[in-house]
Amino acid sequence: MTLPLFSTTEDPGPDFAGLIRRLRLPVHPMMAPAGSAVSSGGAATNEFRHGTTVVALRFADGIVMAGDRRATEGNAIAHRAMEKVFPADRYSAVAIAGAAGPAVEMVRLFQTQLEHYEKVEGVVLSLEGKANQLSQMVREHLPMAMQGLAVVPLFAGYDLARQTGRIFTYDVTGGHYEETEHNATGSGGRDARTTIKLGYRVGMARDDAVELAVEALYEAADEDSATGGPDLIRGIYPLVATVTADGFAAVTEEEVSERFAALIERRRAEGRQP
């Protein structure tokens, strides 16, 4: 390795993706220049691992984000404890749905990109700036998405300038859209969205928001075979995290399991099907 120095006209600035392209490091195909991407021939979508339901919703002090733990290969369960919710940096979180391999790689690149920018420039990107960065990564991934390896992230964070939580959703073309209150994506996203829509109130307290996110995942797992519910036998629960003015915080597994237990208990008491 040598010291990566560039002439002033070729300097990639704070752009990490641009840097690794310039250094010609062997990287994931989504980082390769357009045209040199993956081989032709439609790959059967089912041969690759896929991740599933992720949700985000806004509450009084910030946002809650949650994701189930199942990864599937076709109709087989590939992984039971996959992580789909990640801290993007101190004040934002990213969750992924879609082809697991490229999705996890995209998160790693995104995390590095945000930290790289912060260190080189000496200031943190605005939340909008972070959302745009992720948008570019999803857009560059489009050729692979067209071959069945779509990655659809969900991005949310605490906007320090506006002092509020904000949520952004994406489509495979890299378009990003700001959500006012909540959203969910992935194969069980539809069921999760409906659940959240029914239980959502503006300015919810943190505990209620966490419980609603957990409930949404529970409903999604009930309807969608590619979404995993709480696994009481192995002790595997969905990952839940909050982002507030104090930064990213993972909700402990203990709390998530308690919320599930409370949810089932309450439903039984109300005479509903658990």
Next chain:
Amino acid sequence: MTMPYYVAPEQVMKDRAEYAQKGIARGRSLIATIYEDGIAIVADNPSRSLHKISEIYDRIAFAGVGKYNEFDQLRVSGIRHADTKGYAYSREDVDARSLANLYAQYLGQVFTHEMKPLEVEILVAELGTGLHPPQLYHIAYEGTITDEDRYAVLGGETEATTERLEEQWTSGWPLSDALRAAVSALAGPDRTLGGSDLEVAVLAQGNGRRAFRRLVDAELEALLG
């Protein structure tokens, strides 16, 4: 026809060294010291935005004195090296020693092959782990690299500053003692330096994955008390 002047190589090197030393001596100094919970770096720098000290990676910090544009270019290339290495391998594979060696090679090469040497002196500091002790790599303008296990003084008038610091040095001192000693060593007998004249940062064990943290305003004033 004119004949090119012959200049002895010794003379060339001597002139270059003198040139670099003069440039570095014009700037203000900087001290890094190991304290009980990590590494503290104190720079005589009144600017709030043009930093001499900055973060390279999780447990690695950079500090430079001399010509700002030159050491800032080195700082950015260090971040690039560390981030690409961490991305290609893993975060724990990024270490200060290999980065310090790259800096030393580059500075050495510029010193011997270019017209103008870099007028900088830099420091690469790495917080210790259970396996490795904390490390301070001090790299001079011509690529000489030294590793210190107590403190490092960079910039002009280092001898007098080092002497003042040596008098007060104690192994495993608390942060506030280390900062006060470093500030008085930097200031010397004729000046006093307050919080607003200083740039201070630490690599501390309790800071989580990213150990680098700047100490500013009230927190710094309280420590300097």
